[in-house]
Amino acid sequence: MVSSKSFLAFSLKCLASFVATHLSNSSVAAAGAAALPAHHAQRSADAATRLHEMTSDLGPRLSRGALIYTPGSEQFDILTERWQLFAPPTFIAVVVAKSERDVELTVQLANRFGLPWLAVSGHHGAINSLGTFKQGIQISMESFNEVKLSPDGRTARIGGGTLSKKITDTLWAEGKQNVTGACECTSLVGPMLGGGHGWLQGRNGLSADQLISARVVLPNGRLVTVSKDSAYSDLFWGLQGAGHNFGIVTQVEYKVYDVSENGGADWTYANLIFKQDKLEAVFSLINTITNNGTGDISYIDFVWFQHIPEIDATSPILSVYMVYQGTPLHAQKYIDMYTALRPANSTIIATDYTHISSLTGNGNDGLACAHGAYYALRFPTGFETYNLSTVRNLFDKFADITSAQPGFNNSFFLFEDYSTRGVQAVDAASTAVPDRFNHHLVSPVIIYFDPLLGEEAVRAGKELRGLAMEGKTGLLNAYVNYAHGDEGVGGWYGHEGWRIERLRGLKRRYDPENRVGYYAPIGV
Ligand SMILES: Cc1cc2nc3c(=O)[nH]c(=O)nc-3n(C[C@H](O)[C@H](O)[C@H](O)COP(=O)(O)OP(=O)(O)OC[C@H]3O[C@@H](n4cnc5c(N)ncnc54)[C@H](O)[C@@H]3O)c2cc1C
Structure with a gap:
């Protein structure tokens, strides 16, 4: 592996030529997005320049082990692979974040430089609205893969990019289990944000029903803890079923069950x-x-x-x-x-x-x-x-x-x-x-x-x-x-008017600039 700083230095060299050949004028305009402040629009006329400025600022501030990849590297290709090929989002850089601070900084700087960003965990998202994400920053959550049982054994702290198989095997070794999607290589959080069906739902409910709290980097780049009893209880409701619209989940506190008391092994x-x-x-x-x-x-x-x-x-x-x-x-x-x-x-x-x-x-x-x-x-x-x-x-x-x-x-x-x-x-x-x-x-x-x-x-x-x-x-x-x-x-x-109203209200409060609007977007 290459450190963030040396890799960045290398990758930025490749960037100018990549951008020149890969970004058309229209895609540059799309990448500019509505959120770009006017002074930035003048100063940084295209996505290539903005990416260069953003990563120059971001690279030295990322934590040890965090990496930025740009097109032309094998790792970029691997990190941007998806389960299937239809309507893919397209990226001009991948930030492999190692800490919550890395996610915050990436979101803040991407916003400042008018570049869209998207969290990627298990790579299985396949809705065609993802195809409207053009020439932005992929924030790879693969390093957020901790699974830690609480002392009382009733919950676990699980990283926002952890894949199901790791969770199942880790908990199983402790005589525990939890609700994940049925697929071993989807993340826990990806399915959970949309509800999350899995083998244990008959006993325990959907994946979303297992959520106790979530640490979320909001669309403005600020990290908050969201739970039923927090100041963000409204967002807690939205995360459980419409959660692709509100930010990046770095960690969840999540219900777990004793195998012996949950139907047996x-x-x-x-x-x-x-x-x-x-x-x-x-x-x-x-x-x-x-x-x-x-x-x-x-x-x-x-x-x-x-x-x-x-x-x-x-x-x-x-x-x-x-x-x-x-x-x-x-x-x-x-x-x-x-x-x-x-x-x-x-x-x-x-x-x-x-x-x-x-x-x-x-x-x-x-x-x-x-x-x-x-x-x-x-x-x-x-x-x-x-x-x-x-x-x-x-x-x-x-x-x-x-x-x-x-x-x-x-x-x-x-x-x-x-x-x-x-x-x-x-x-x-x-x-x-x-x-x-x-x-x-x-x-x-x-x-x-x-x-x-x-x-x-x-x-x-x-x-x-x-x-x-x-x-x-x-x-x-x-x-x-x-x-x-x-x-x-x-x-x-849902077709009940109050649901959509409530979700739009959440968008107005947490994402008025509609920065998280690529996966089944609610709109503002
Ligand atoms: C083969 C296959 C099997 C499946 N099996 C099941 C199943 O058993 N049960 C079920 O309910 N669903 C299942 N699904 C659907 C699955 O829930 C979705 O595809 C889900 O989006 C996958 O999440 P991911 O992290 O793997 O994919 P990604 O592509 O990484 O993520 C999908 C979207 O989720 C958001 N996202 C990802 N990570 C984060 C994060 N940390 N914070 C905030 N947002 C994030 C982003 O908007 C991203 O575009 C399956 C899909 C496939 C293709």
Whole structure:
């Protein structure tokens, strides 16, 4: 590793030539953003100059080990890789902050020099509004990865960039666990800011429901501690569900549970693969088991429509991942229900909590954690219960789309059926999470490699979501962490007027210049 000062000296040499070739006039204007004071606009006519001035000021003041990377270095490329390629934000520098002071300084100086900034933790944010972030500063949170159990063992202090797997393994070694997203390589904070669904939500609620306090660098660059009882209780509410809009979280104090008192250490994983003629039977069974959110708290399933030619050469299949908190003996009742439907293939594994993500394809070893290989567009909605004819229509349309366009062959359609008991136990008005009433997360994921397929992919996704909407009453609720980006504030944050009013009020108070307006932006 290179120290911040020597690396900066090197990288600034490369900067002028990079900027000359990579910044068009229009992108320079965009990078200037509304917040640039007039005297700076005159003094620093373009983003290149402003970046140079900013980093010259920032570099010597960063703490030991902090780094600034600019394009042209291998590390810059690695740090700016994303889970998927559609609508990427673009960066002219990456600051790898080591301390809260580094984050504060970076935000303050970026503001002063009129450069946009964006926190990046697990690199899995994929909403297309991120594509409006142009030529700014990435603030990499990877060094904020502490996991420290409190003396009473009921909470943990977790760094704002910590990835799920590290948290799960660290706590597990202490006989503890907490609610994280199901994916091992997303951060804790990224999902939490939008609600955060995970394996333990049936018992413990959403990730956002676990938040005790957060240390946040506000859009003006000032660090505050936000909790229910603080002077920032209004912001605490907003962080829990609409939190991408209010600053950078450097650390959270977060609830943890004793494994032994939270359902125990044993888990069962089953993968049951069905041909398409079993679709109605499978979804009817899921309706019965989940029973409008009142089903067994230990039961979870995901259903994927996907192509597995070895099982069916002509049609997508249904792959059910059934996860149960308990031994296979405890899960047997549910395994028997699926087995009675005669799956084409089945695998059953006794395991523990730490292996569930990997077994379901959400592990560091799986595609969910590969970076930068493909385009993946999601078009989420939620169902209270499955309407069987709608699910059939969705399957048929998915089959049509993926057979008509071989470039979409790797796409899948995901139905996530977590227990929602713990989610619904929380007063819906007490956080900014708008949707605690749908029991099923439903999302086509259109995957392709050829960038020319982008428009067709968007059309396909919208068509599938349109069909999904025909099978339910009410307006679109698109889980903000999966959102495509076209759903609008009501789709992301709820259709009750008071929610949007309250969020806009928070924006006016904490971010009047709308500096944090790239991930599902509320606007001011
Ligand atoms: C393969 C895959 C699996 C997923 N699984 C789940 C799941 O099981 N449950 C679930 O709820 N969601 C899941 N998601 C969605 C996930 O919640 C979002 O993609 C989330 O944005 C990822 O956060 P990140 O830190 O990994 O990504 P990043 O791209 O690093 O962050 C996303 C956005 O969050 C904000 N942000 C990041 N870090 C900070 C910070 N420290 N302070 C303030 N803002 C910050 C920024 O606006 C950033 O653009 C999954 C997504 C993918 C692609």
